Amino acid sequence: MRINSNNIYRALRLVWESSRKWSIINFFFVILKGLMPLMLIFVVQWLVDEVAGLYGQGSNGVYSALFRVLFFAGVVFVVNAFCNAVAGIVREKHSFFISDQVQNMIHSRTTSFYFANYEDHKFQDVYYRAVNEASYRPSHTYYSFIGLVQNGISLLLIAGLLASLHWSMIIALLIVAFLIISIRLKYSQRVYRFKREHTEDERCVGYYNRLLTGKEFAKELRVFNLAGIFKARFEQRKDSLRNKRFALSKLKTFYELGVQLLTTCVLLVVFAFVSNEAIQGNITQGQMVMYFLALYRGYNFLQDFLGRISSLYEDGLFLKNFFEFLDYDLIKTKKVGRETLFPEKLRKGIVVKDLSFKYPNSARRVFDKVNFKILPGETVAFVGANGAGKSTLVKLLCGLYQPNEGNVFFDDVDLATIKPESLAENVSVVFQDFMLYNISARENIWLGDVNKDILHVGIEESAKKSGVHNLLNDLPSGYETTLGTLFKDSEMLSVGEWQRLALSRSFFNDAQVVILDEPTSSMDAQTESMLVENFKRITAHTTSIIISHRMSTIKLADRVVVIDGHGIAEEGAPEQLMKQKGVFYRMMEGAHRAGQIGKNDIMG
Numbered sequence: 001m002r003i004n005s006n007n008i009y010r011a012l013r014l015v016w017e018s019s020r021k022w023s024i025i026n027f028f029f030v031i032l033k034g035l036m037p038l039m040l041i042f043v044v045q046w047l048v049d050e051v052a053g054l055y056g057q058g059s060n061g062v063y064s065a066l067f068r069v070l071f072f073a074g075v076v077f078v079v080n081a082f083c084n085a086v087a088g089i090v091r092e093k094h095s096f097f098i099s100d101q102v103q104n105m106i107h108s109r110t111t112s113f114y115f116a117n118y119e120d121h122k123f124q125d126v127y128y129r130a131v132n133e134a135s136y137r138p139s140h141t142y143y144s145f146i147g148l149v150q151n152g153i154s155l156l157l158i159a160g161l162l163a164s165l166h167w168s169m170i171i172a173l174l175i176v177a178f179l180i181i182s183i184r185l186k187y188s189q190r191v192y193r194f195k196r197e198h199t200e201d202e203r204c205v206g207y208y209n210r211l212l213t214g215k216e217f218a219k220e221l222r223v224f225n226l227a228g229i230f231k232a233r234f235e236q237r238k239d240s241l242r243n244k245r246f247a248l249s250k251l252k253t254f255y256e257l258g259v260q261l262l263t264t265c266v267l268l269v270v271f272a273f274v275s276n277e278a279i280q281g282n283i284t285q286g287q288m289v290m291y292f293l294a295l296y297r298g299y300n301f302l303q304d305f306l307g308r309i310s311s312l313y314e315d316g317l318f319l320k321n322f323f324e325f326l327d328y329d330l331i332k333t334k335k336v337g338r339e340t341l342f343p344e345k346l347r348k349g350i351v352v353k354d355l356s357f358k359y360p361n362s363a364r365r366v367f368d369k370v371n372f373k374i375l376p377g378e379t380v381a382f383v384g385a386n387g388a389g390k391s392t393l394v395k396l397l398c399g400l401y402q403p404n405e406g407n408v409f410f411d412d413v414d415l416a417t418i419k420p421e422s423l424a425e426n427v428s429v430v431f432q433d434f435m436l437y438n439i440s441a442r443e444n445i446w447l448g449d450v451n452k453d454i455l456h457v458g459i460e461e462s463a464k465k466s467g468v469h470n471l472l473n474d475l476p477s478g479y480e481t482t483l484g485t486l487f488k489d490s491e492m493l494s495v496g497e498w499q500r501l502a503l504s505r506s507f508f509n510d511a512q513v514v515i516l517d518e519p520t521s522s523m524d525a526q527t528e529s530m531l532v533e534n535f536k537r538i539t540a541h542t543t544s545i546i547i548s549h550r551m552s553t554i555k556l557a558d559r560v561v562v563i564d565g566h567g568i569a570e571e572g573a574p575e576q577l578m579k580q581k582g583v584f585y586r587m588m589e590g591a592h593r594a595g596q597i598g599k600n601d602i603m604g
């Protein structure tokens with residue numbers, strides 16, 4: 001496995017682009033800090049020699065030179081302290097820019113890649129690895145790099161100083177360096193391989209941890225008493241991972257210990273050599289202290305320098321994960337320019353032509369050459385058994401997925417070519433699993449069309465349409481009340497109330513096409529009938545698609561499209577289909593037998 005220098009280069013460029021100014025300031029302090037250690041060593045040597053010169057002279061000695069040394073030492077110490085303090089602040093400031101840059105890159109990626117990638121387990125691994133690394137790896141790379149430069153400068157100066165005593169000092173340093181670096185790089189490779197091979201296991205541990213801690217699982221966890229089983233699985237996976245990781249750490253410790261022993265032997269020989277030089281009178285006492293200090297500091301710098309090299313090497317390996325995520329187009333959308341605008345006013349309607357689709361992670365076809373048409377202003381209900389494909393059709397109609405074959409047209413414009421923003425403005429969807437936003441009630445509705453003013457009168461009108469206005473008005477701070485349970489002074493709503501809020505959001509959008517997936521599934525009978533009564537009025541100017549298992553809702557439709565297996569089993573007005581006594585009639589009859597709908601419903 002070779003160092004991926006391209007990744008390091010990309011990371012450094014990323015850091016540089018995050019803030020050129022702070023990169024330069026940071027670098028300046030690095031160089032300054034790199035020079036300081038040698039200055040300190042020289043000061044000590046100078047001091048020792050001056051003191052040795054004055055040794056035993058008492059008040060007869062001339063102390064001015066000593067005061068000069070002390071003054072100089074004071075300056076060097078103050079500059080050193082200043083460098084350390086300011087470099088810390090500079091580093092912190094710079095890391096804000098780096099982390100913003102990384103977050104922006106991740107966010108722009110996660111909010112734009114093809115939705116189908118979320119279904120792909122391999123993508124989950126790439127995503128997991130990238131998000132885990134991204135929070136710190138680019139800045140870590142930068143600091144490994146500048147640390148390397150800083151230590152490199154100090155090390156070079158100290159190596160030069162040692163070489164002035166004897167060339168063999170450099171050989172000793174090189175031997176130690178080679179030993180340390182070969183161990184560290186080997187270890188980095190193994191850690192990297194380990195992490196890549198065990199990404200799914202780590203995700204699995206995370207998943208069981210979420211099951212044990214997440215609010216969304218808390219109810220079933222208690223009523224089915226699942227804590228024991230999830231905890232056991234969590235422990236088992238975690239322990240197995242931990243043991244493997246610990247085995248790696250033990251191996252590293254073993255090798256490191258061996259290297260440390262060897263290094264100590266080399267150092268002892270060098271110390272003996274320097275002592276002998278002093279005893280022979282070849283160097284002064286001050287020089288002897290200076291060489292001892294230089295050896296000691298040099299050894300530390302060398303350790304640090306090599307640590308930075310292996311750290312940079314490791315960064316190069318792990319950055320691959322981050323850039324893999326940024327570069328990777330796991331599942332691509334069809335290569336068509338998405339530049340066309342949605343028709344200003346639908347005249348021909350929605351045409352679904354020869355549409356075939358299967359989920360990327362599945363071998364089963366959900367649709368096979370499906371054709372149907374929805375006229376402008378029409379209300380169409382999609383009905384069908386569980387798993388027939390109704391929600392899938394919704395996801396295809398709002399562009400979350402692309403058909404494998406065939407097309408969806410809005411008038412003559414192929415959905416695949418429509419600008420995403422234009423599509424969002426014109427097609428509004430309330431999903432079966434609509435979102436609950438822990439923000440104010442007003443904002444919850446306003447999210448339906450953020451191009452409008454947040455105080456737009458349409459917000460309350462939309463709430464009235466879905467029958468949630470009085471409830472929101474009566475909240476402690478009315479529409480400004482924060483909803484949910486996450487934040488202070490929040491008010492929680494019931495599922496049916498949230499659903500009405502989600503409906504208001506879609507009404508506020510003024511979209512030309514409104515798609516409602518099970519819009520009344522959690523509503524009480526009174527609210528549902530209010531909505532049903534007003535639905536035609538509310539959606540008078542829109543083309544509406546409703547998915548429902550409820551006859552009361554289905555009856556709203558001008559036309560029913562029955563989805564069955566791979567396509568359309570039947571379509572027509574609800575009464576017409578009831579008379580036809582085909583698939584739709586049998587579904588309704590079944591619902592009647594199950595007591596879900598009344599006799600009047602089945603009679604049409």
Ligand SMILES: Nc1ncnc2c1ncn2[C@@H]1O[C@H](COP(=O)(O)OP(=O)(O)OP(=O)(O)O)[C@@H](O)[C@H]1O
Pocket residue numbers: 119359361362366384385386387388389390391392393
């Ligand atoms: N993300 C997915 N990946 C793979 N297969 C999926 C995915 N979502 C749904 N399916 C499959 O596609 C088929 C249609 O599912 P869909 O959710 O569209 O059915 P539905 O008619 O909306 O059902 P329901 O009435 O239960 O909501 C089912 O066989 C389902 O297993």
